[in-house]
Amino acid sequence: MAAKVYIIIYTMYHHIYKLALEVQKGLEASGVEAKIFQVPETLSEELLEKLHAPPKPDVPVITVDDLKEADGFLFGIPTRFGTMPAQIKSFLDATGGLWSSGALAGKFAGTFFSTASQHGGQETTAFTTVTYFAHHGIIYVPFGFANAHLFDNSEVIGGSAYGAGTVTNGDGSRQPSEKELEIAQTQGKNFGNVIKTYKAGSGN
Ligand SMILES: Cc1cc2nc3c(=O)[nH]c(=O)nc-3n(C[C@H](O)[C@H](O)[C@H](O)COP(=O)(O)O)c2cc1C
Numbered sequence: 001m002a003a004k005v006y007i008i009i010y011t012m013y014h015h016i017y018k019l020a021l022e023v024q025k026g027l028e029a030s031g032v033e034a035k036i037f038q039v040p041e042t043l044s045e046e047l048l049e050k051l052h053a054p055p056k057p058d059v060p061v062i063t064v065d066d067l068k069e070a071d072g073f074l075f076g077i078p079t080r081f082g083t084m085p086a087q088i089k090s091f092l093d094a095t096g097g098l099w100s101s102g103a104l105a106g107k108f109a110g111t112f113f114s115t116a117s118q119h120g121g122q123e124t125t126a127f128t129t130v131t132y133f134a135h136h137g138i139i140y141v142p143f144g145f146a147n148a149h150l151f152d153n154s155e156v157i158g159g160s161a162y163g164a165g166t167v168t169n170g171d172g173s174r175q176p177s178e179k180e181l182e183i184a185q186t187q188g189k190n191f192g193n194v195i196k197t198y199k200a201g202s203g204n
Contacts, residue, residue, distance in 0.1 A: 003032040003169035003195045004069065008037050008062055009076035010087040012048075013172040015077040017057045019164055021182040022176075023074055026188025030122060032071075032195060034188070037062035039091040064094050072108035072195045073138075074188070075129065081111060083120030083128040091144045092132050104135030108198070110191050113186060115171075118156050126162035137138040141194050147186040150181040 005027050011017040013067040020036050025032035034061045041048070067073070067147045077084050083167040084092075098104050111129055133140045145151065150159055157179050158165030164184035176184075 003071045003192070003199050005032050005034045005072045005074060005192065006066065007034060007036045007074045007076060008060070008069040008088075008091075009036065010078060010085055011057065011076065011114075012051065012053050012078065013168070014054060014057065015166050015168050015172070015176060016112075017059075018176050019112055019114065019180070020074075020076045022181045023076070023164070023188035023191075026078035026185040026190075027074075027192040028188075029185075030189045030192025030196060032057050032192040034192070036143050037066065038085050042090055048182045060123055062091070064091070064098060067095065067098060067107075068103050070107065071199065072110070072141075074110045074112065074191060076112050077114070077125055077129065079121045079125045082124040084125060088167060089141065095132075095136070098135055102137065106140050107136075108141050108191070109138045110131050110143065110163055112163040112187060113158065114168055115158070115165065116168050116170045118158070118167050119165075122162050122165045123162055124159065126160070141191055143187050143190065146183065146190050147183045149183050150162075152179065155179075157183075162203065163187055165184055170201045 007020045009016050024034045158167045164187045166180045
């Protein structure tokens with residue numbers, strides 16, 4: 001049976017969604033099944049309208065029980081004050097039942113990011129998310145510098161050893177660049193390969 005990876009995102013202005021589509025392509029290229037989900041929204045329609053949020057992407061809303069089905073998760077996280085947004089925190093905070101039964105232990109997780117600023121906290125967002133994985137016994141898979149664009153200082157390029165990333169500008173006007181999209185695809189492919197290797201070794 002093919003390994004299954006859920007890409008779990010929150011996205012208000014679709015930058016994370018655009019990266020998620022590339023991550024999905026990379027996962028599929030590695031031969032694993034990949035599905036995109038979004039976490040439940042916690043803001044009212046009225047507030048979203050005031051924030052000029054476009055309609056949500058057409059992907060299903062995940063429930064905590066869905067997590068049991070997947071071998072791994074790639075979380076797409078748009079940074080808020082250097083850490084994850086409340087929408088993702090609220091979703092993860094609802095996984096206490098899964099934690100108490102150890103249901104997610106031994107599964108894999110990775111992270112990718114979006115920030116307004118180049119120095120807006122993509123790496124601190126990773127650090128502050130990893131605690132959830134540690135408590136669940138989920139194995140965190142860093143990206144490393146697995147795509148050469150991460151060494152390129154000639155232009156703004158989001159992402160780090162902790163995962164792909166994009167830089168949006170404060171008004172959201174910057175879209176993910178070709179290099180950022182390519183990095184996201186590499187991350188999906190590498191993550192898929194890690195899971196496939198593990199499954200082949202464990203005979204599961
Ligand atoms: C309340 C709030 C806090 C934010 N905090 C940060 C931050 O700490 N650093 C940063 O670079 N961008 C910050 N941003 C910008 C978001 O990270 C940016 O809008 C998001 O990455 C866009 O992703 P999306 O298009 O997928 O929603 C913040 C945005 C909001 C609304």
